[in-house]
Amino acid sequence: MSIFELDPNYVLVVEYSKENLSVLLAELGAKGLLCECRPGHDAKNVYVFVRDDLGNVLKVVERFKFVTKVSPLYTEGEREQMKRMAHELIRNRSLLTDNDLVQLAQVSGNPRVAMYFAFVKTYTRFLMPLAVFGLGLRLFNPSGMEFNAYYAVAVLIWAISFITLWKNKYEADYSSLFGYLSLIPLEDSRITFMKKLCFFPIALLFVTLLVGFQLLCFALEIFLTQIYEGPLASVISLLPTVLLSVYVPILTLVYNKIFVDKMTAWENGTNPERSKVEKNFVFAFLTSYVPLLITLFIYFPFGHLLNAYLPVIAKYSSLARIPVNTSAFKLNLARYQTQFFYFTVTNQVIALAMENVLPIVLGKIMPIVSGENKPNSDKSKVARLVAEQFPKEKAFLSNVRDYNTGPWGVFDVDDNMRKLVLQFGFVVLFSSIWPLAALICIIFNVVFIKLDLWRALVKSAPLVDTKARKDAVKEDGYEDIKMTPWNSIITFLTWFSSLVTPALLLLYKYTNLPGSDSPASIQKRSISSTWYQYYPFHYDFKTVTLATFFLEHVFMFVYWVVSKILQSPLTKKSKTFIPAEELKEPPKLNLEHIVNNTVQFMSTLSNADCVTANGSNEKTTAIKEPTEQQPKTAVTNNAKSTGANITGEHDNKVKKRGPVSPVPLPVAQPPTQTEAPLPPKDVSNKVKTSSSSSLSSSVAGATLPPTIPTSKNFDLRNSTPNMEASSVATLSSVPRANMKQEDLEQKIEANPSVKNKALPANQQSVSNKLPKVEINLAADAQQFVSSKAIEPEKQFVNENKIAATPQKQVTSEMPAKSNKTTLKKDTESIISNTGASSIKKKKKGIMSPLGKLKKKF
Template identity: 35%
Template sequence: MSSVSSLGANWCVSIQYTKENLAEFLTELSAKGLHALTRPGHSSELVYVFVNDQTNRVPLIASQLKYVTDVVQVVDFETKSQRENLAKRLVKKPLMVSDADLQELSRVTGSPETALYFAYAKYYTRWLMVLALVGVAFRFFVSNPSGWEFNVSYTIIVMLWATCFVCSWKLKKRAEFSTLVQYSPSLDQLKPVSRSVFIKKLLFIPVALQFAACLIAFQFVCFLLEIFMTQIYQGPLASVLALTPTVLMAAYVPILTMVYDLVLQKLVSWENPADPVQSKLEKKFILTFLTSYMPLFITLFVYLPLGHHVNAQLETIALFCSNYNVPVLKSGFKVNTGRYQAQYFFFMVTGQVIALCVENLVPLAMSKAIPKLKGFDKPNSPVNLAETKMAKEYPEDLSIWKQASGSCLSTWGEFDVNATSNKLIIQFGYVSMFSCIWPLAALCCVVFNLLSLKLEIWRCLNKCVVKCSSNSNVAKISPRSLAPNKSGSIWDNVLNVILWISALVAPALVIMYKSPLNAGTTSALEKRDLWHLESVVKVDWRAVVIGAFVFEHLTFFCYLILGELVGRSDEDRAQRFVSAEKLEEPPHVDLTKVVKETATFMDAPPEGETIAASKAPQKTSDSASQAPIADVATASTSGFSRAKEAASPSQPVKTSTIQATKDVASPASQTSSSSSQVKNHNESSGSLTSPVAGATVPDTIPTSKNYHLRRNHPNSSSSTSQAIQSIDSSGKEKLELTSSNDTSSLKNSVPKVVATSPSDEAITSNQFVPAQLADTSKGHVANIMNGLPKGGHGHTDSPIPNDAVVEKNSDHLSEASSSAPSGNESQTIQTPRKVPEKASSVRTHSSKKKMKGVLSPLGKLKKKFP
């Protein structure tokens, strides 16, 4: 591979460059059978590794390495155009996406998990529309102006709505949408929790309680500080100092979360669950839950019922503050009965507006400001220098490099499905638990969800990096056949927890703050004098607890009934699991040359010197067979050496027995079987210079003329490849294939049929085959058997005994399986016979005695030509 475009890379990994880091990362890719190329990064300390990974395993590999800074997806022009067109069409739609749009979204992004999130957002928003209509009816059509607040009927409807939504999504719609977008949970998500892992999960509870206690205690401190600044402090700058608790919370929560994440990482590593990501999400949700709902819990369950006790402590507070000359309220502290309404409005309206701005406007502004602040627009900036180097050394990869560097420097980041899902789950909790405070909350959520859905589609398809699902770690099962508790998503379990807590909180609020006169809290208190000296809640705590648990049990009973009704409609669960495909180890890819090539542009000389770019074609496992003949000869020589070393010491090979044969295959038959024959020939022989198949000969044939080649003469050549080249340079024929039919299929591989020049055969036959046996024609063999000369008349040479053994002073064994040319004829001999994989079918000994059962060469000729 000489370019990234020819590699077909779809991932770019930015790593901190050292030779050790690069070698380790390439080793990981090589073990997975992945091809890669390197290019300069947008900084001198970084290098880009472009990987061709159709199974999308690169993010998982990179997440385990600390020196990886960014992982971005490289999208081709066609896919990018499809994403842009789809984004325009979906953003212009009046309401929500259709099922066909979800399928196309899954296809162009390559992430069914992302498409499943949009399916959930669509389904949840549709259910919110139903509740929004009910909330508008209660808000504007109830006769009593304050009758919609903490309304019993509305609260019951909300709980039925939440129960139906959770049941229908978990038991039916999630499987349908998963099938629609072709999403399957990972194998790790479906693994059952072992006993040891479950015990370790239980041991995490004390750690979670400690961090929860730290967060709740600090929230109480900030809450008391806020009450003091807003209602007790009477000095200057009261409105400015009232922001102090908010600033403290904004600084404390990220610090506590960071410490919590460090501890969580150690505990999850010790726990060693099947899916670490799911384990981290379920543990991090504890802090998310407390951060989101605890302010309302404190106001509704602590401040309003117990706030009147502050009047009894005002004198003590005033005496303490007088020592520091701080003016405070000395009497008449009144509970702010509208505090919970302001808080809930902030979470439902103001908070969602801020979230939309943070997700969309802030990255857009940062993308404009950061290049100017960091000087990326200057000519001598690292980014521009790297781009200039790419344009000079790798111009064909410049467009892909720009896309990768733009994604690495982008302020939009990755489209996090878990973060967006977490946002909708928290919103569901606000609606199910606290919408009895303000029935229009569902309507506000519908409006913000529709707007947020459009912006998220725009970010997902145009700006953010989409995390693709790994095909190698996906369960081969039908989503419809999964049990509800095996859906593979942590958010389904979180929905159950939110529903259960809502079934306790919502009825408790109605029982606490709904007066018998069907009047709101504010209007009921205003009718009484000195109301601030009494508790707002006029109901006994035992009644609140009992009523909440009774309502929770009724909700749980409805959940079971609805679960059975919804689950009965889907009965095709007999075949739950489909047999998985056979797992095969990926082929190993040699990426050692990539490390050397990277050093050429990363270990660059100082400015002003020319950078030597390494543009040699990359040889991967797919094209490794394209090797010169000289290299193949060298490899064959090493193979012959290994074969020689593998010989048993107890059975040394000292002589060679020559087996002459009459069978010479026709060119057609030789061509059809050349591939299989030459494979065995290469495995059994040690050198490609052998003129006959099955013969194992030395690299240099020992004769009196090449004595200097065997005795390291100064003029000698030490390599087999040089010997072959010297033979070719003398005008002899080169190695070539015998059939043009096999050329197309074998053009990228080592030549399968080895044909030597006549001079080579003549030398070999003169050394290893007696002159009388050089001609294997029928007439010549018959003359020999009858004691006649070659022409059939006249005097003949001395006959060759049948038990003659040709003995050579060589450590190599040569087996002749094809005929040698007679006289001075020039004919190319090819070897049709298949050589056995063993060392030799006929073994010879150094002894000159005739062994029984061993035929002489002439005896074998008589046997073949009776």
């Protein structure tokens, strides 16, 4: 079967070995899942493509550590829909419509991606009134544009309106429109909450390390840019930026790998991804906003104090022979404007390049650096193997390899939301510095939408979300498809802006800094040129702090009132339940032939085996059809393809016990074999019926299971995946009879003519397809059968025929010479010592195993 005929919707990356593949495919076949195997991205991995419309494959493979990755795929119809939708949305849309978002959620199978684009659309539309107001200030009042009181109030009202409308109206409407539900509990337990509290000391430690290093780099930057007068001053001034660029990623890596990941696993919360996002945003907040906060609330208010320490700085600099300027220290009045322009314009351009240009460059450079383009590399070998054996699937397999190892990866909603949330924070916190920031953000957001759609629909791996469920009804404790925890972070930024924006307005609206047209400018002009030696603001920090907290309470009261008014009634309807899925037993499949095919092309790839001219493996035992000359009890390789999947130690142990032939399982086209002569009706009817219905062997009245129960095959008998017993498909892939074994044997014993009627329809077909196999009990296998268990067989023998033809009956059932001789002697001794009456007495006194079982129950 080709990949296009299978049309898979999942691909599993499996660490290749024959044992791993046998166990995995046996388990998938037991669930009725169709599979195909193809070469992976190197010689150590293999791709297992699965078609599963119910999502059961995720539950099956979660126990296997050798399955390193499970990725959803689009079917052929879904791929065509994605191409058409990507072309339409990228070229013909500036902002997406509601119909576009619904189509995106349905076709992609990921409503959270659609919710992300809904957030971008809503946020961008909300920015438009604020951008118009800022543009009006720039056109009609350019001198009073900076730190404008009306604009500051408008920003706070805009932030409150946006967050309340988004959380209580727009998000709930889109969630209902998409028709999906996230099967993730919303609330954590009390123990989880207490464990989360234990993370605060760790977070506080890393916050101290980060802020302390930022302050150190800030002081170094001030020294190099405004005090140092030595050679290469313009180059050396870049040193603080380089230090921060190196220190912050290293600290973030240590923070995440050592503490965040381990603490999140220890918490064992309902939504670990949400917990990681919350913990990681602490670093994103500090690295983004702290530089501007240091400039606005430390550099300008307290920079004049540095003049008193210039003689000390000059003294220690002379000892180190560093030339410095000791005349005076003047504040850089354009510092906060330059920083804000960098974060709102330059930084967003860099983010666009990192997300959309850097993966293209890495895709070209990394194969050269890593040597993947060399002819003897694993990637080149896999490409040649695919081109030779699967030429029609070459493009599809190349795309799958790019999904798993390419630079684009998966479209991460949280990473893209972090970008927009940080932009929202700069607007609500610092846009009073430059009111045109809202207009600039609208332009960038339109570009973001185009490029994000291109990456999500064209370049990235399929977007299917396995945790989302369509057409489900909300239940208490479960959440809709919402942008959690970003809603909480946006709310926090809105509250924080109610502290920062009033403080900036009180400080910088009434200031003595040159270039300001504030009411304090009259005092500023009368102070001559010594302004840098004094406190530059009109209000002291105590007054600013008290006024800021008062205004913060006012705006939070407004936020609470608006939230209550605009709260959507949809958030209160959560009293129903999630309908349970209908449980159906899937058909059993035998996938052993896929294992054999995979072993062949993986052996070719690794050059471990010598490949013959006709493409077959010389080390692999040839599978031959049985001929008429071959005995029926011989074990051929066809047993492997029909489900007798016994390998490893178990296989060796079975071979040591003697010529016991396993019962071959039903196949589509069983090999033709010579019919054996029918045994007498009084003994053989019952034995054959039991063998065909229960797949067990009856020997002298004792029913033997297909697998002798020992400690070595416990996993085999309990269908538990085991590397040493990879024959799960032996039992799991055979349909069971619906009728109980005891009832079936009673009917056949009473009336042998109903033997074929007593079997179910499906069992009759299986019985007809099964080759007729005579069981030869070896000496090792007889150790599990008690000697007394042979005696009850006499009750099923006709008394008149025992004396006449005892040897004939025994030899028809037991063709082996050793067993024939033993049973013949036992039968002759019984007949010579007892008569017909004694046989009747034994028949009454000794119960058969089935009789004992009936009496017990």
